[in-house]
Structure formats: structure tokens, C-alpha cells
Amino acid sequence: MELSQPAVRLGGRIECPERPLCHCFGVSHAEVQETIEQNDLVSVRGITQVCGAGGGCTACHRHLKRLLNENAVAKRLQHGSIAYSAE
Numbered sequence: 001m002e003l004s005q006p007a008v009r010l011g012g013r014i015e016c017p018e019r020p021l022c023h024c025f026g027v028s029h030a031e032v033q034e035t036i037e038q039n040d041l042v043s044v045r046g047i048t049q050v051c052g053a054g055g056g057c058t059a060c061h062r063h064l065k066r067l068l069n070e071n072a073v074a075k076r077l078q079h080g081s082i083a084y085s086a087e
């Protein structure tokens with residue numbers, strides 16, 4: 001099996017981007033990430049409306065929220081509204 005994207009850290013674990021993040025709807029981590037970025041989403045409800053993830057049992061909501069938070073921080077870093085220092 002060849003992966004199109006590298007593994008990513010999710011909740012302290014290394015996750016395969018192609019593995020379903022939302023099992024109810026079979027939506028992968030990579031698909032959710034792309035959905036958030038392309039649609040400027042800020043809520044689980046928004047993700048559910050666009051790709052279906054999170055619309056079932058809600059077990060994946062904590063992962064969806066984490067991705068939303070990571071995306072928001074990445075955007076703020078890109079736009080310089082927060083500064084990052086490794087020190």
C-alpha cells in the first residue's frame with residue numbers, strides 16, 4: 001500500500017491520513033483537513049454539512065475539534081497574529 005501523504009500527529013498518536021477519522025461516514029483525516037482548509041470552517045457542524053464527518057455517533061467530534069483548533073492556530077501563525085518561539 002502506498003500512502004499519498006505522510007503520517008501526522010493527532011492527539012499524541014501518529015495517524016495515517018488515509019485512515020478513517022469518522023468511522024460512521026468513512027471520512028479520512030486528510031479529507032477532513034482538506035474540507036476545513038478549503039471551506040474556512042470553524043465548527044464541527046460546518047464539517048458535517050460539507051463532508052458528513054461527525055454526523056453520526058459523535059465519537060469523532062474530539063478529533064474534528066482538534067483539527068479545527070490546529071487549523072485556526074496555523075492560520076494565525078501564517079498571518080502573524082500570534083508569534084511562535086521554540087525557546
Ligand code: FES
Pocket residue numbers: 021022023024025053054055056057058059060061
Ligand atoms: S465516528 Fe464520526 S460520527 Fe461516528
